Amino acid sequence: MKYALVTGGSRGIGRAICVKLAQMGYQVVVNYKSNKEEAEKTLELIAEQGGKGDMLQFDVANAQETAAALEGWHSANAGAHISVLVNNAGIRKDNLMMWMQPEEWSAVLNISLNGFYNVTQPLLKNMLVKKFGRIINVVSLSGIKGLPGQTNYSAAKGGMIAATKALAQEVAKKGVTVNAVAPGFIKTEMTADLDEAELKRLIPTGRFGEAKEVAELVGFLASENSAYITGEVISINGGLYT
Secondary structure: OEEEEEOOOOOHHHHHHHHHHHHOOEEEEEEEOOOHHHHHHHHHHHHHOOOOEEEEEOOOOOHHHHHHHHHHHHHHOOOOOEEEEEEOOOOOOOEOHHHOOHHHHHHHHHHHHHHHHHHHHHHHHHHHHHOOEEEEEEOOHHHHHOOOOEHHHHHHHHHHHHHHHHHHHHHHHHOEEEEEEEEOOEOOHHHOOOOHHHHHHHOOOOOOEOHHHHHHHHHHHHOHHHOOOOOOEEEEOOOOOO
């Protein structure tokens, strides 16, 4: 049995990725922080596709909670290991820097950047021992270009991009690849508060992307066909920024 863990897998892009990996034959571990109902809906969609999955509740920003959850999963699944990790969990707390509160800064960085470390570090050893692993980090256009009102989000995703490039060089010889996908404007709950009609005028393709389009890219990077691609940041933004 092949296992994949998707953080923030209960909704949006994370949910679409879970379904895609299940279609590829992975048993998907759907991480969620608090919304059990939405995580269960993700499992229902996986089952509808003939796939298998289970839920694992923990806050990626909490190192102790994350470690305990992962240790518990390994204890309950003796001999199993997670060979695909998708670090997708993230939040936005947009504000101009001059008015940004400490919590708005720290919460965004803790979930994306510290969460990347908290989840990846304990899973890495097994990937190296097995000489196969796929780590895919969901970042953002904001981490490449920088967007006003998102200094915190840009910093968090920019940090993940730099970490992606560094870690890729550490583990490549052991058959583990590390890549990032950088979505632009994708139709999810996270972008529901944005003015789609206005923003799509800026996008050469003339529309917001779909979560399943991001999931298809992640699916390729999770496959054996992507073995010679590592340390890359692949944009999926409709040509908005190249």
